[in-house]
Amino acid sequence: MGEAATGGRRQRTDKQRNRTHILEVAEEFFAEQGITGSMDAIAKRAGVGPGTLYRHFPNREALLAALLQARDEELESRRDAIQRDVTDSRDALAQWLQALSEWVTAFDGMPEPLRAALTEDTSPLAITCQGFITTTEEFLRPAQRDGVANSWVRGRDLFLSTLATAWARGAAMADESSPDALVSLMRTGWETSTTEAVPGGDQDPSYP
Known part of the structure; x- marks a missing residue:
């Protein structure tokens, strides 16, 4: 398998891992704060930038x-x-x-x-x-x-x-x-x- 293919697969795996982690954090956050809680606060708690959060979930x-x-x-x-x-x-x-x-x-x-x-x-x-x-x-x-x-x-x-x-x-x-x-x-x-x-x-x- 070529280096490019390996790198692409790693990126997809990292992307899915980030998405899963954001969902886990968001579920915990919404359970505590309700669904009106800050999206930026979710990103901060998840340890990712707002841009990463919004790439996965635009709103x-x-x-x-x-x-x-x-x-x-x-x-x-x-x-x-x-x-x-x-x-x-x-x-x-x-x-x-x-x-x-x-x-x-x-x-x-x-x-x-x-x-x-x-x-x-x-x-x-x-x-x-x-x-x-x-x-x-x-x-x-x-x-x-x-x-x-x-x-x-x-x-x-x-x-x-x-x-x-x-x-x-x-x-x-x-x-x-x-x-x-x-x-x-x-x-x-x-x-x-x-x-x-x-x-x-x-x-x-x-x-x-």
Whole structure:
């Protein structure tokens, strides 16, 4: 193998190593500071120059999209498991929305860039969001056919409601009972059942 080929392979290996290291540092940083933390601070903590960071990830959305890739795969696995194992369309939709809610709260501040991605076709997060909206529709339609979800509800509405609920959980006025209450309110919106679910009380264990 020629010297040039060896050098090229070494450069590619170094580039991949730098990228992996930046992602590891960024995940730790975002977990501590939220996703609004400084990109330059991430570069400094990773021991690389800002130019190196931006060559790998030209903006915050690109970095966040790369960090979410592993979580996307995990969410897709949960989707497949629900589709395979859950036969009741109401429970399937509820479990999918719970899985989606957990994905949305991977980092503090996540709802805002995901919301923005829905109106910005150039955002690297846009394809991810649109894909999960499509999946939500796939769970919603059977529930609507079975009469357990309101016919006027759209998958896009449920996705946005999940983002809104995730944002509200982190609001200054939220307390420890807020997450269950918000999920219950959201479910009351799409579900046709008149059965009341009391946050924190006795309920179906599959209830998100």
